[in-house]
Amino acid sequence: MVDGTLSWTDFLSEAREFLHLSEQLGDGWTLCEKDGNEPNTFLSCKRKVRSKDNGTLSTLISVEYHVVFSVSYQVPMLFFQAHRSDGSLLDVDATWRAFMPEARERSDLFQMLTQMDHPVLFRPFMALHPCRTSDVLAQFGKKSENRILTFISVYGPHVQLNLQNAYGNAIKCK
């Protein structure tokens, strides 16, 4: 059985590898280092996405995504913060409407996306819950080449963070 968890050093080396791929493909990921301590290094990228909320006029929102190491779960965790074009922040309800309108009816909404403290910046961020992440990362027949890439490509699309197809090739011919 493959274990889906990562150690802090695994996280760092795979995050650097992911960063290297992103530099080759030029899609703007950066690595933010606050200091050398665990878990103060994280991957970050900014995107402009269209709100999926069709109740209102479709608006463009700018989103900042962070991939941070979760010390308690020993897996990567996806944090993000979304702003409207006038600079106002989307609260948790608006974020649900903008990113996962199809899940609105579900009772387990609080198990997916809630607002919590960013572990490095200590500011409120939206976070995808990490409790199943290690199961999801462990389900391959063999070990994933880069679990950060697997993590982002599996969980990202739920919050409109889509990676280019070329990432799948880049990892093969690395």
Next chain:
Amino acid sequence: MADAEEAQSGSTSLTPTDKDASKICILLNATGNVPIIKKRTWTVDPNKTVSWIQKFIHKYLKLDASEQIFLYVNQTFAPAPDQIIKNLYDCHGTNGKLVLYYCKNQAWG
């Protein structure tokens, strides 16, 4: 995929007919604890999306609504659900086939 099902009685390696010429041949591999699909090779309309295939497998295996199908290429990369099969094939196709791995899991909770 409806056409492929009709041809199911024959061999699994489908010979492309005129109608199938534009379609893309995909090979589905199960990983982890997911039930296997007996028929591994399917031909798919190139304009179908990844999420369409996920829904198809979900329905085919009669899975619970809380369980989700994940699709991978190269055992590492999960393509975006709105990606169309043609793009995926152009990027990851080998020997005229697109090899996809699938597994199921609960993503949340």
